[in-house]
Amino acid sequence: MDAEQAHGPGGPRWWRGRGTPWRSTLLLTVFVFVGSAFAARMQQGERAELDLFARVLLLVACALLLWRRRYPVAVVFGTAVAVALYLGAGYPYGPVFLTVAVACFSAVVAGHRRAAWTALGLLCAVHLLVAYWLYRWLPPSGDAPASLGQELVVAGWVVAIVALAELARSRREQWARERAERAQAARRRADEERLRIARELHDVLAHSLSVINVQAGVGLALLDADPEQARTALTTIKSASKEALGEVRQVLDSLRTPGDAPRTPAPGLDRLPELVEQAARAGLTVEVAGEPPRLSPGTDLAAFRIVQEALTNVVRHSGSRHARVRIDEERGTLRLRIDDDGPATGADAGGGGNGLAGMRERAAALGGTIEAGPRADGGFRVLAVLPVKATAEGGEDQ
Template sequence: MEEQRSHWGHGGLPRWLTGEPGYSASRLPWPSTILLGAVVMIGSTIAARGQMGERAPLDLFARLLLFLAVAVLLLRHRHPVVAVFGASAAAMVYLAAGYPYGPVFLAVAVACFSAVVAGHRRAAWSAVGMVWLGHVLVAHWLPPSGGHAAPWGQELGIAAWVVAIVAAAEFVRVRREQWADQRAEREAVQQRRADEERLRMARELHDVLAHSISVINVQSSVGLALLDSDPEQARTALTTIKAASKEALGEVRQVLDTLRAPGDAPRAPAPGLDRLPELVEQAASTGLTVTVETDGMRGSVPPGADLAAFRIVQEALTNVVRHSGSRTAQVRIGYEPGRIRLRIDDEGPATGNEAGGSGNGLAGMRERAAALGGTIEAGPRADGGFRVRAELPLLSDSPGAAAPKEETP
């Protein structure tokens, strides 16, 4: 039903007749039609001189038919079916009247070409077949008065001309469809890349802001509680707030700079596991004691994997600060050939409904791991705590390993 409706326009009229958007151009092709009309008129005059005595001389009616065959081509973009049948009908009457062969076929060819390219193949074939059959009927069975039947050999030439015109039109139509498909595919790829870039920016901003704001929230609570009883401790809390907010502003500015100028490298290197001591220090300022254990020797770690590992640990510790009653956490990093293993544990219990963190935080960790071809598991432990376990490959050619625009080469 949908396909049937697509062929009909307003008022129940066919789209090829109404000329609605998608089947037509917005302007009439005046320059090319005028040029074609001049070629047909002048060429027909020259052809008539060469066929004098064989075909009827050009008169006013012949000129009118030639004019109609060309004038209807003004509609070949808006109404290609009307144009091809109009030009074919005028040409058929012109030939049936015994007027000279000549550029009148050019008008039919242009109309046929436009109809095929516009997708009206059946109409184009029908119109051109009508001209050819009409010519055969008139030339062989109903020749003009005083004339004689034309030789059958010339029909081969006319048939070859028809096939050549339709074949050329079909070739152009196919090429246009291929170009349209390629353009649509390129636009889809660009849209997908834009969506991925927005997702990456949102994930990066979430990780930066969630961690820093959690530290600021805890320290502001401490500062307010100790403002009167222990001003020195309150001062320390305010100092931590200042440092955390400054760091957050710097990282947010780096992300936004990358967003504004995607072709430029960030001014500062992206964070990695070498900044883990800073995370431990910030966690300590909130009252969380973090123990870090490392197994294996750290070798060459691709920047993308290094950033992902840092953000996963950062988000896991942020979730401990925000959603766990535990004041201790354990971070275990295992360097193995071709991979990094991460494990972050806290003793619990959860202090709210969102045990282990919000949906966005856990989703962001999973997306980072998946972008590198890694895996991540996060969930409550049997003893009431919470565990985050991640495995990230270190192959430089793994998907997303390059982490474009997140780090400085």
């Protein structure tokens, strides 16, 4: 992408937003006029005297710099023409070249490199024509061709202008890239945080609302026939809703001021007995085999949510009232296997089909995998393979 396309016709935003540079232009104008007067005295007899036309050219070259940020291309060509006329009229060499240098610098920084170097090249070409050919017919009379030393000074000025402008342009572009990368990284972190919170809320609400849905159905069915059993179902609904509110509050705590410590620790496999008890209240018997190893916080939370979501799916979508959870550790890898005997009922107790996708995202964020699908004997299996220690991709450093 061309710099002009990247920055727009007025240059980068940091350049366009500073207004008219009155002070710097006024200081430069004073310096050019005082320096040119001093140069005229030093070159008296060699170059033409500073007359009204010379001062008008000096003023035009300086005044154009007031618009160097709004119209950098017009200003760089305008200053080049004014200085070319100044040189062609045989006036003394001096700080008038600074006006072209400043205009070129502004044009390059604004993204108009081609215009800046074209204007500077044209001015150099005019200077060479005047210094080695047109000097015979231009004032002052009796002028001689330019010396090698004088041309070396001019060449040095040109190289300095080019080097300084290109250095400033490269630094500004680097700063702009770094700002864009920081903004992109901040947006990415915000997106990841939103995804994490949405996933947490989905897992908490899907599990709790499934339990509440089942127990509400039991309570309604037994309200007249077995009031005591209906009371138990309502008690389960109250307990599940209270726990869900607590977990939702914990998730939303992460939206508080950055740096605040969470009020309660994130759940992990040490709360598996609570999960089994909740499933039992929903009418699902869960057998747990194996002991969870010591896990990093990220893996522990992901493992708990995967088991929670798998059991929720059994409650909602399976005709079986029995599930098995198997926990194994092998070569630094945690294997979670959740089985039920089916058959699938097709019931959907308020779910939107995002459970398996959420489990896969959790596992992938840690460098793990999820396999889920029907078994050959008619049941359903979820197999999660997670690293015992979270990888850097998962956002933890062990």
